[in-house]
Amino acid sequence: MIATKISIFVSVTLVVICNLFNIQDNLLNKESLENAILQENYPAETHKVLTEDGFILTIHRIPGRTGSIPVYLQHGLLSSSADWLKSGKGRSLAYILSDNGYDVWMGNARGNVYSQEHVKLSSSEPQFWNFSWHEVGFYDVSATILYISKITNNTMFYVGHSMGGSTFAVMATQRPRMADNVRAMIGLVPAVYESHTRHHLLKAIAVHWETLQSFAHTLGIHKFLTWNIFTDLFFHQLSKVPIIGRAYASNLLFYIFGYNPDQLDYAKLPVFMDKLPAGTSIRLFCHWLQQMTVNEFRNFDYGRQTNLMIYNSTEPPKYDLTKIKVPVAVFLSDNDILVTAEVPNKIGLYDVGHGFNHGDFIWGINATELVYNIILDIFKNQR
Numbered sequence: 001m002i003a004t005k006i007s008i009f010v011s012v013t014l015v016v017i018c019n020l021f022n023i024q025d026n027l028l029n030k031e032s033l034e035n036a037i038l039q040e041n042y043p044a045e046t047h048k049v050l051t052e053d054g055f056i057l058t059i060h061r062i063p064g065r066t067g068s069i070p071v072y073l074q075h076g077l078l079s080s081s082a083d084w085l086k087s088g089k090g091r092s093l094a095y096i097l098s099d100n101g102y103d104v105w106m107g108n109a110r111g112n113v114y115s116q117e118h119v120k121l122s123s124s125e126p127q128f129w130n131f132s133w134h135e136v137g138f139y140d141v142s143a144t145i146l147y148i149s150k151i152t153n154n155t156m157f158y159v160g161h162s163m164g165g166s167t168f169a170v171m172a173t174q175r176p177r178m179a180d181n182v183r184a185m186i187g188l189v190p191a192v193y194e195s196h197t198r199h200h201l202l203k204a205i206a207v208h209w210e211t212l213q214s215f216a217h218t219l220g221i222h223k224f225l226t227w228n229i230f231t232d233l234f235f236h237q238l239s240k241v242p243i244i245g246r247a248y249a250s251n252l253l254f255y256i257f258g259y260n261p262d263q264l265d266y267a268k269l270p271v272f273m274d275k276l277p278a279g280t281s282i283r284l285f286c287h288w289l290q291q292m293t294v295n296e297f298r299n300f301d302y303g304r305q306t307n308l309m310i311y312n313s314t315e316p317p318k319y320d321l322t323k324i325k326v327p328v329a330v331f332l333s334d335n336d337i338l339v340t341a342e343v344p345n346k347i348g349l350y351d352v353g354h355g356f357n358h359g360d361f362i363w364g365i366n367a368t369e370l371v372y373n374i375i376l377d378i379f380k381n382q383r
Helices: 002-020 033-039 093-099 133-152 163-174 200-206 209-218 229-240 244-257 266-273 282-293 304-311 367-381
Strands: 045-050 055-062 070-074 103-106 156-161 182-188 328-332 348-351
Touching: 033 045, 033 055, 045 133, 055 093, 055 133, 070 093, 070 133, 070 163, 093 103, 093 367, 103 133, 133 156, 133 163, 133 282, 156 163, 163 182, 182 367, 200 282, 209 282, 229 244, 229 266, 244 266, 328 367, 348 367
Parallel strands: 070 103, 070 156, 156 182, 182 328, 328 348
Antiparallel strands: 045 055, 055 103
């Protein structure tokens, strides 16, 4: 009981501190991701995607040759398009796909460090942050797929890490005709069923998601771990401190993702910690916590009375995963403490093993031979 109260206190305190230090992202002298790609001697483009509900998403592209097949990479919770590039040339999935002739597109969900624009709302307004991962899937993923298909006049492959898998499932179950633009979906530890997660802190917080949401609302806090001076110091700058920075950053990542020192490139820790966390909304984080308290993949739970008004049911409706007709391959690991193996699969379920944790699927030293080469083979077979 005491441990649970401490967990809630720490979580709320962190949210409050991050918001106290919050400033506009353009004051942070943020390096252009497009320039970072160009420095690796790859072509690069930045695109703006407008969603049906007015959000303006920034997506990044490593263009392929004319007629090359597009691959849409969608990040996980508190991540961004930058995370597909941080391992560098020859090891990052985005660069490997480009080297193999694919047209690579990296999406960004509303509210993260690269997507805080709206046609009417400012990111300082509470209404801007009134979204969960349902909206990310229904609007953001759909809009990005439609944009890529119009620009390339081609169907695409989709790779989703963690929440990037669950938002795809939302899109594919709610808008199956949109999913017709996808040749196959690769889920890297997709966050669909979360009730058996082994992350002790999150499990302790999850049962009190209503308290967390209510407290944040009372304080006028609507965003969660957005990139600002405090998060830059806590996650990024401290990782660069000689001697202690390596131990500090590695243990922080191990606590979040799971312990696996053999797969961590310690030399790249300051790069991994840059723009991490990338930010989201309190409501989205609470939706994620809700999934840990039930054994169902379902819509946001507003409470019985509000659910009745919105859904015409006291309980939020489930997403019907049987509606997903896109060929799906799922990659998991027994050391992944954030996601369990209870996900549907169509063309393959791959247990990577080797102690892979949640972050190793995008930053692991051996991710290329254990994951990415298999993805390339799947793409060849699904052309």
